[in-house]
Amino acid sequence: MTSAGKQTGQAASMVQSVMPLITAYMPSRVVHIAAHLGLTDLLAEDPANSETLALQTKTHPQTLRRLLRALASIGVVEQLDAHQFGLTALGMQLRSNVPGSMRNMAMLFGSEREWRSWGELLHSTRTGESGEKHVYGDGIFEYLAANPEQARIFNEAMAEITRNASAVLIANYDFSRYPKIVDVGGGNGALLAGVLRATPDIRGAVFDLPSGVAEAARTLAAAGVANRCDVIAGDFFSNKVPEGADAYILKNVIHDWDDDASAAILKNCRSAMHESSKLLLMERVMPEIMKATPQHQRMAMADMNMLVFPGGQERTELDYRALCAGAGLALRKTIAIENLDLSVIEVDPS
DSSP: OOHHHHHHHHHHHHSOOSHHHHTTHHHHHHHHHHHHHTHHHHTSSSOEEHHHHHHHHTOOHHHHHHHHHHHHHTTSEEEOSSSEEEEOHHHHTTSSSSTTOOHHHHHHHTSHHHHHHHTTHHHHHHHOOOHHHHHHSSOHHHHHHHOHHHHHHHHHHHHHHHHHHHHHHHHHSOGGGOSEEEEETOTTSHHHHHHHHHOTTOEEEEEEOTTTSTTHHHHHHHTTOGGGEEEEEOOTTTTOOOOOOSEEEEESOGGGSOHHHHHHHHHHHHHHOOTTOEEEEEEOEEOSSOOSSHHHHHHHHHHHHHHHTTSOOOEEHHHHHHHHHHTTEEEEEEEEETTTTEEEEEEEEO
């Protein structure tokens, strides 16, 4: 072989294989089944035999052992001998009701509704229509309003994201400037509970649909801030956003909706604001030019998920500037939060 041929062969061997991308859904599905079965909770205290775990989860013993081996291959559990498995630090994140838990996220993203919606990505790409609406005929929030157990999983999944991010967010953004804060679409109150706990001199309110705020009182009480925070059920499309707050938070709300719906939400928030109020959009801000980096990949996949599931999108700063202008608002500053795929976009009445 010539020198040029050797160099070509070496270069080809250094090219990253596309195969892990082709099969990336497989580990996701395995993790979802582990979360659904509660395997990591069963392994929380001590290692266990796969046959014992099969009895506890009402599964086929040989097949469960194969699933556990698959989980061992991606680091969720550790295989100790032919039939014995223990929990790893990574697997701890799939336990229920522990700090840093992501179990409900695994339950949500591996659910049949999400899975089938992603199966319609080609349809969504061709038409711009949400895959979820194409399959089911309704959107995620209508579905959650009619299915309390799924609403609980969804709200807990969103709370898991918020709890894991809130400490970083609170450490990097000064909320003490705002004596009264309303968290619009605030779900079970996880973010505002953290803000109020860290800032004793302010008051707040969590505002969301009845299904969204169902657990908010409990969250606020657990954080010891219930006496400084109201829980208000309502719809941010109905122009009844609580009035007169110094700051309005919309965390990961606008990305759920298309431009028309997003503009309606922003206009209703604008109607509730006084002239010195601040609107704080907390969203992923997409780069204008996408690169092959882990952060950009996370953002791009989140954008695809917004397309196929709720029918929204992740946006660039220019996109947010245009949305705000159309709602009588002015984007003043975008603050990227270090170590989070999240920015705080400060918006004023224009």
